[in-house]
Amino acid sequence: MEARVCVLAGDGVGKEVTTESMKVLEAICKKFDHNFEFIHALVGGAAIDKYNNPIPSESMNLALGSDAILFGAVGGPKWDNPSADMRPEDAILALRKRLGLYANMRPVKVYPELIHSSPLRPEYLKDVDFVIVRELTGGLYFGRPKRRSASTRGRRAVDTLAYSEKEIARVVRVAFELAKSRRKRLHSLDKMNVLETGRLWREIANEVSRDYPEVELIHMLADNAAMKIITNPSDFDVIVAENSIGDILSDEASVITGSMGMLPSASLASSPPPPGKRRGRRGRPALYEPIHGSAPDIAGHNVANPVASFLSASLMLRWSFGLHEEADEIENAINKIISEGYRTVDIAGENDHKLSTSQMGDLVAGIISSGPKT
Numbered sequence: 001m002e003a004r005v006c007v008l009a010g011d012g013v014g015k016e017v018t019t020e021s022m023k024v025l026e027a028i029c030k031k032f033d034h035n036f037e038f039i040h041a042l043v044g045g046a047a048i049d050k051y052n053n054p055i056p057s058e059s060m061n062l063a064l065g066s067d068a069i070l071f072g073a074v075g076g077p078k079w080d081n082p083s084a085d086m087r088p089e090d091a092i093l094a095l096r097k098r099l100g101l102y103a104n105m106r107p108v109k110v111y112p113e114l115i116h117s118s119p120l121r122p123e124y125l126k127d128v129d130f131v132i133v134r135e136l137t138g139g140l141y142f143g144r145p146k147r148r149s150a151s152t153r154g155r156r157a158v159d160t161l162a163y164s165e166k167e168i169a170r171v172v173r174v175a176f177e178l179a180k181s182r183r184k185r186l187h188s189l190d191k192m193n194v195l196e197t198g199r200l201w202r203e204i205a206n207e208v209s210r211d212y213p214e215v216e217l218i219h220m221l222a223d224n225a226a227m228k229i230i231t232n233p234s235d236f237d238v239i240v241a242e243n244s245i246g247d248i249l250s251d252e253a254s255v256i257t258g259s260m261g262m263l264p265s266a267s268l269a270s271s272p273p274p275p276g277k278r279r280g281r282r283g284r285p286a287l288y289e290p291i292h293g294s295a296p297d298i299a300g301h302n303v304a305n306p307v308a309s310f311l312s313a314s315l316m317l318r319w320s321f322g323l324h325e326e327a328d329e330i331e332n333a334i335n336k337i338i339s340e341g342y343r344t345v346d347i348a349g350e351n352d353h354k355l356s357t358s359q360m361g362d363l364v365a366g367i368i369s370s371g372p373k374t
Helices: 014-032 044-051 056-066 090-098 112-117 165-180 196-209 222-231 243-255 308-320 325-341 357-370
Strands: 002-010 035-040 066-074 101-108 129-134 148-153 154-160 187-188 218-222 240-242 264-268 286-290
Touching: 002 014, 002 044, 002 090, 002 308, 014 035, 014 066, 014 308, 014 325, 014 357, 035 148, 035 286, 044 090, 044 357, 056 090, 056 154, 066 308, 101 165, 101 240, 112 196, 129 165, 129 243, 148 222, 165 187, 165 240, 187 196, 196 218, 196 240, 196 243, 222 240, 222 243, 240 243, 264 308, 286 308, 308 325
Parallel strands: 002 035, 002 066, 066 286, 129 240, 187 218, 187 240
Antiparallel strands: 101 129, 101 264, 148 154, 264 286
């Protein structure tokens, strides 16, 4: 197949990990006779420096015209001015809104060989494999009014938490569809004890659940879920939450694996296809990115962990292009290197083989190129 992939590397280690992901994807293309055209555009701080805009129209148009987007990371100390009119992070918010990417999927999986990297006790980590589905285009981050003011009584700021029935129902439905293809267990998180939006969220989740009798729906207050994710993470299969709750808890969940460099994400405008189903491109392009951010403290040192970006590329193959066998190739190669003790420094133990970012890309691409098709 042919596909056009827009690469928005961004800032910091975003450039380094997307470079290695392209290397891995090129190995996939060669092995399976696909043709991916990679088109590059500036976003984030790099775009502010050149265009005084975190997402210039050229970059947005290239993203809109692609079949999928491979994203790196944005931000860094250079642009960390709270009084600035624009911030690098505005780029990702604008992309989500313009592309209608309302569902963010964050898989959380613990590799048995990496249990030592987690701050949690080993007995908590057995069989941890869940997905957080976060609503992405509503809630506090987009609600109006959003403003700051000052008076003789001091400064004041307002953010608005607002959700419509449609916004809630569509993301909850995505979570149900995902749960139906997994262990058929869905935790819906809210703050219905104090928020009207939480009560509406729970009400609509119950209504949508009637279409999915095979999926167990479990309501949980978000603060209780924050404790359970740490004390009993294997109890979860699929979690769905509104924007700000999902943002906070998915970052909390990343600690379970021992490194944010191991966790991918996908932002979608529709439900992903069921496992085993092959489908072509359709609708708006989805966006795939590692969750670790730009990590400016290690940028340029060739030590960043690219595995999360590799896994994001795997999700792209699986969910945007229906290329499940090709996605398996990437994931199997990652499983192989982990089982054989190859690590970047963030997850390396004393006796592991420590690799740089580019060496990890070479190794995974080489395994894909040299092995038989799975």
